[in-house]
Amino acid sequence: MLSEFDLIKQFFQRDRRGRADLGIGDDCALLTPAPGRQLAISSDMLVEDRHFFAGADPFMLGHKSLAVNLSDLAAMGARPVGFTLALALPAADPAWLEGFSRGLFALADAHGCELVGGDTTKGPLNICITVFGELTPGHALRRDAARAGDDIWISGTLGDARLALAGYWKEVALAAHEHTQAAQRMHMPTPRVALGLALAAQPVAHAALDISDGLVGDLGHILAASRVGATLDVDALPAGPVLARQELQLRRRFTAAGGDDYELCFTAPVANREAVLEAGRISGTAVTRVGRIEAEPGLRMVDAQGAPLDLKLSGWDHFG
C-alpha cells in the first residue's frame, strides 16, 4: 500500500532543480519573483461528474487539469512559472497516478511550469491547480480594457468540445470517428500561451479572456467590465473541423455558446490588425476576426448578411 507521503514522493516530487528556491517538501514553497515583473495567479478545479466523467483517462485528465489553468495565464498574457496541485483521491491507485502525473508533467515541461507544492487527501476525485505566471506590469490583457471600435478576435476553433459532450449525452448522433476527433478537443485542450504572450508583448491587444463557459457568456464579462457593447458575426465564428460538417443551427449554437473551448477571445484596435495576424503567425495559432466592440451596451448577434439573430444563448453556469 502506498502511503500519502510515498505517493507524493513517487509521482509528484522530482529531483531536477527548477525556478523555485524551495519546492515540494516544506510547509510552503519559496519563489523569488523576477525583478520588475508582476505575478499572475489563477485557480481552476476539476470535479468528477461535473467537469469530467467517472473513469476518465488519467493521462488526459492530468493534461486538462493543467491546461485549463495555463489557459487563464494565456488569457492574461502571462508566462507560466509554477503551479500547486491539490488532489482528493478515492484511493492511492498507482496505475491511475502514473497516467495522471505523466499527462500533467508532459504539459508542465512543455511550458517550463514547475510543480512547487500542493495537498493530497482521500475523498471523491477532485483536482485543483493554482498557477503562477509573470508579466510586465501594465501589459496584462485585462477584461476591463476593451474600447469602442476594437475588433473582436478568436483563436483556433470553437465548438468541437461541446459537440463531443453532445455525443456523450446522445443529444447528437455522431459517427464513431467524428466523436473520437471532437472528444480530443474536450479532453486535451491546447492552452494558447504563446499567442497570449505575443498579444501582450507591445501590447498588441486591449482586453482578453479564455473561453471556458462558452463565447457569449465569456464575452459578456469583457463587455460588462469594460462598460461597452458589441456586435458579433456568428457565422464568422471558426467552427472546429467536426462541428463544421454539422448543420447551421447546431454550428451557430455550439460555436457561440459551447464551452470547454479554451480558446482566447480578445479585442484589439483596428490599427493593430496586421500586428494581431503577426502574433498569430509567430505563435502558430489561427486568429479570426468575428466582431466589433461598440459604445452601445449589449451583445448583438448577426448573421453573415448582418441581419439580427435571436439565438437565446447563455454561458455555462454551475448553479444556473
Ligand SMILES: Nc1ncnc2c1ncn2[C@@H]1O[C@H](COP(=O)(O)OP(=O)(O)OP(=O)(O)O)[C@@H](O)[C@H]1O
Ligand atoms: N471562491 C472564490 N473566492 C474568491 N474569488 C473567486 C472564487 N471563485 C471565483 N473567484 C474569482 O472570480 C472570478 C471569476 O472566476 P471564474 O472561475 O469564473 O473565472 P473564469 O476565468 O471566468 O472561468 P474559468 O474558471 O473557467 O477559467 C475570478 O477572478 C476568480 O478568481
Ligand SMILES: Cc1ncc(C[n+]2csc(CCOP(=O)(O)O)c2C)c(N)n1
Ligand atoms: C462530465 C462533463 N459534463 C459537462 C462538461 C461541460 N462543462 C463542465 S464545466 C464547464 C465550464 C467550465 O467550468 P468552470 O467554469 O468550472 O471552469 C463545461 C463546459 C464536461 N466537461 N464534463
Ligand SMILES: [Mg+2]
Ligand atoms: Mg478564464
